[in-house]
Amino acid sequence: MTSGTHLALTLTLTGGSAADARAVVHTLEPVFGSPDTLPGDDGATVYTATFGGGDAPAGEGGKSSAADKLSTPVTVTVQGSPEAVRQADETLSAAFTVHEEGAASGDQEQERELRLEP
Numbered sequence: 001m002t003s004g005t006h007l008a009l010t011l012t013l014t015g016g017s018a019a020d021a022r023a024v025v026h027t028l029e030p031v032f033g034s035p036d037t038l039p040g041d042d043g044a045t046v047y048t049a050t051f052g053g054g055d056a057p058a059g060e061g062g063k064s065s066a067a068d069k070l071s072t073p074v075t076v077t078v079q080g081s082p083e084a085v086r087q088a089d090e091t092l093s094a095a096f097t098v099h100e101e102g103a104a105s106g107d108q109e110q111e112r113e114l115r116l117e118p
Contacts, residue, residue: 007032009051009080009088013039016074021047023068024076024116027095031087051084070096070118077113085110092116 009032013021021039029035032051039047078088082105089112092098097117104111 007051007080007084007087009078009084011035011049011051011079011088012077013047014045014075016047016070016072018042018044018047020070020072020074021049023070024074024092025049026068028088028091031091032084068095070116073115073117075101075113075115077111079111080109082110085112088112089114 009028011024011028013024018039018041025035025039028051034051035049036052037048037050039049076092078085078092080088089098089100092114099115099117101113101115103113
């Protein structure tokens with residue numbers, strides 16, 4: 001992926017903690033840049049993050065550090081352009097064990113539900 005690519009992505013995560021949500025976000029940052037919003041504190045049942053489609057840095061995603069490991073399996077929904085959803089799926093698959101749970105496609109947007117395992 002080259003610098004200057006604009007990919008907007010919305011991510012929701014259920015079934016884990018705020019630390020799990022942040023681990024997923026940190027895994028996506030090398031591809032999508034810093035999110036516009038970060039997952040909140042523990043206690044929520046759904047965590048969200050939005051990557052606004054600004055200039056994403058060049059580089060490879062999916063190389064999570066020891067601090068970016070999941071504590072439990074989580075369900076993640078990614079929504080955006082077909083290219084953004086494809087990039088997110090590839091990036092998450094490089095870092096975690098991923099099982100596709102479902103997908104929906106529209107004219108200009110896709111949504112994919114993924115089960116991530118530590």
